[in-house]
Amino acid sequence: MIECLLAEDQTLVRLGLKNLLELDGELVVTHCAENGAACIELLEQYQFDIVLLDMRMPEKTGIDVLQAMKKYKNKTPVLIITTFEDCDVLVRAMNLGARGYILKNAELECLVEAIKKVHIGQQVLQPTLTQYLLSQNYDKAEQLTDKEYEVLKCLSLGLSNKAIAETLNNSEGTIRNHVSQIIAKLNVKDRTQAVIKAINEHLI
Amino acid sequence: MIECLLAEDQTLVRLGLKNLLELDGELVVTHCAENGAACIELLEQYQFDIVLLDMRMPEKTGIDVLQAMKKYKNKTPVLIITTFEDCDVLVRAMNLGARGYILKNAELECLVEAIKKVHIGQQVLQPTLTQYLLSQNYDKAEQLTDKEYEVLKCLSLGLSNKAIAETLNNSEGTIRNHVSQIIAKLNVKDRTQAVIKAINEHLI
DNA sequence: CTTGAACTATGACATATATCACTGTTTTAA
């Protein structure tokens, strides 16, 4: 019996997935989380064989969950279940240790198969992402660091350098440098363009 | 027995919803459509007691389906099942004759209840939309002028004051003043926050 | 005909932003 933690914010989708999965005799969804924060808590309290993780959630995102798992050295395998082939986010998720991802418009059999593969230690990648990685000459140097993502998140809240410095407990100069880096890496001209890009490309 | 047509593009969500609904003895999903075009075809071929319609679909959207139904005078009641409280689209849908809408993060009981209500001819509206309709003419005094909207649009493209000045054939100082006004009227602190607000509240 | 609103513009000013060069510390991977 494979015990799953299902993190998905939309109630109807969450219930629907739980029911579908449990049609397969080997799978059981022992707990559900309706946001990232709840997911992190459940991971602290219980053991699971696998985490089925939606990316876009309120409170804490899937990325936040993966970061928390990394921090607390939680080795439970993670399968991303996502609506969008949102390449940047997926790349980040894979870099943060996710074992694979599957789209919500996949067939049920694929999902079940993916879960079982991840459970026995295999990776599950869809062709699109691999293509993206190959074609887009994916340059690791151009990837934002975790800290930079944190700063970008603050930027997208409309915070000034000073406010970000206070929020993240840094000097304003440090934040200035991070912002400068973000602007350079995103290949934009100023913070406003960075925020626009972040919103449009779902980087946050 | 209430015979339902379920139009929803994401396979896993579609299957999940079908299973959930059929847990209720009164409901049966006789057909599913994975996009708007398929939905329109099925409506031509079969009779249903109710249509459960996702808004964002490839091929044809939910709006397209409602327009087609209007055109062919198909009177099957429609319940919108949507992820986003995307007020403008929902208003359009209701004007096109949808009987109600429910969010994907509603409880299963609410969905079933909504379906039954719609089936017996009632309307199903969530509070948020009503609030939105009321708040439309809320801060008329703080409305942006046409010119200010133009400038805001430029801001949202990430243009600098100088670039906006060139685009709109004004001096940089004039644009600075407009930006200042926009910032004041939107009650934000700088251009970045103005852009964020513009995007979030669909001001552009 | 006058008033007010929108639009245009300038100059002055304070502050915020972005870049650069340089210096460390810590963490991670080879």
Next chain:
DNA sequence: TTAAAACAGTGATATATGTCATAGTTCAAG
């Protein structure tokens, strides 16, 4: 154990941004 990166910081500098006071033009409404 090195070498790399990420991370934190300082100081200098140039430019962009936002605010204010002030003022002229146009145009529609009273």
